[in-house]
Amino acid sequence: MDEQGKVLEGGENRLLNAAAFMIHSAIHQARPDVMAAAHSHSLYGRAFCTLGKKLDTITQDSCAFHDDHVLYESFNGIVLAEAEGQNIAKCLGNKKAALLINHGMLTVGQSVEEAVFWFLSMEKCCHAQLLADAAGKTVKITEEDARYTYKAVGSPMAGYFSAKPLFDVIHKETGGDYLQ
Numbered sequence: 210m211d212e213q214g215k216v217l218e219g220g221e222n223r224l225l226n227a228a229a230f231m232i233h234s235a236i237h238q239a240r241p242d243v244m245a246a247a248h249s250h251s252l253y254g255r256a257f258c259t260l261g262k263k264l265d266t267i268t269q270d271s272c273a274f275h276d277d278h279v280l281y282e283s284f285n286g287i288v289l290a291e292a293e294g295q296n297i298a299k300c301l302g303n304k305k306a307a308l309l310i311n312h313g314m315l316t317v318g319q320s321v322e323e324a325v326f327w328f329l330s331m332e333k334c335c336h337a338q339l340l341a342d343a344a345g346k347t348v349k350i351t352e353e354d355a356r357y358t359y360k361a362v363g364s365p366m367a368g369y370f371s372a373k374p375l376f377d378v379i380h381k382e383t384g385g386d387y388l389q
Contacts, residue, residue, distance in 0.1 A: 235294030
């Protein structure tokens with residue numbers, strides 16, 4: 210599709226998800242470095258987004274999001290206005306992920322693999338934190354250790370590399386049919 214939301218390929222019967230378009234279009238316009246954005250209303254992401262806070266750095270996996278995600282605190286219903294998509298993109302800034310309060314998660318990447326991996330990983334981090342917080346007081350990773358670990362697990366290449374086996378399995382299981 211083009212920047213105005215006109216479907217260019219995929220057949221005449223393809224429908225535009227207007228809310229998704231408003232978010233994704235604004236992000237791609239604001240972030241030329243972003244090849245892909247992943248957004249959904251996953252179970253643990255949605256539950257965590259009702260808390261109105263960012264992820265704590267409590268696991269090695271959560272270090273990938275240390276100082277690299279934001280909380281979008283404005284919920285105005287379904288994103289059907291161009292300005293709302295632009296506000297989400299502005300809040301995201303140069304970060305890899307956003308927790309959209311009362312809504313869901315959003316991740317971006319320099320490759321499809323990276324964006325998908327960050328989304329799956331953030332969903333697992335939300336799940337882990339919900340469980341840990343329900344059990345009691347969590348022990349946070351120190352700032353120094355979180356920054357050190359982020360360098361190893363939070364880069365675009367780390368996201369791509371971590372997703373590659375998942376994409377290889379999909380390719381093998383489908384014989385590449387998903388590319389059509």
